[in-house]
Amino acid sequence: MPRPRTCPCGHPRPYTGCCAPLHNGRPAATAEELMRSRYTAYALGHTPHLLRTWHPRTRPAHIDLDPRTHWTGLNIHTTTGGTAFHTEGTVDFTAHYLDGPLPLTLRENSRFLRHHGHWTYLDAHP
Template structure:
């Protein structure tokens, strides 16, 4: 029979399933692009987020990917915690940007209001961003 060897009674092994490569899987931020071309390039340090909204999206993706280094790197020095605590088992399921103010190349501050879904609920936050050394960083936010 197909898949069986005459010398063994074990069935032939099926090729192992591989995870979708980062270059082709959808970005967690919901942009519609691939992770590699969207937030992945920010996480890898190949580019800086050009707007406060882009930084917000990339930080959401960093939470989904559990990329502590990126989150700390993009947190304002005056409000940055010593480390990021990820809630065990929490799986982020989607991001919706509700409003933005400022946060473009012409601004030094900006805000983004968003809703982030997760298994079991959602987080809603009004986040504040500033430019430090020309790069957007997360300052803080009001949850609610």
């Protein structure tokens, strides 16, 4: 998996100081941080991180990423909860991508829950 210089999640930090530690197993401090790391995992094809951070109640058995999809940007609109003081949170975002040559967007309000003390992705509402 190639390592980008800046993090695909939209932070100006380098990937190695932003989402890479989470991809290597460090727990996310907030629901937003987990959401950003999951976007980056989709962008880089890092399916182990996606599966590891998916709540067991809704986790699929496997993920097949479409090789034609190229993730191009992330905008966070709002968050609710999702801090060290919460057990649940939401992140409303728009993800930009190319499906082959066609530019598209995905608008989603993702729900996150703590599971055994760690933030996990539960599900999404369009």
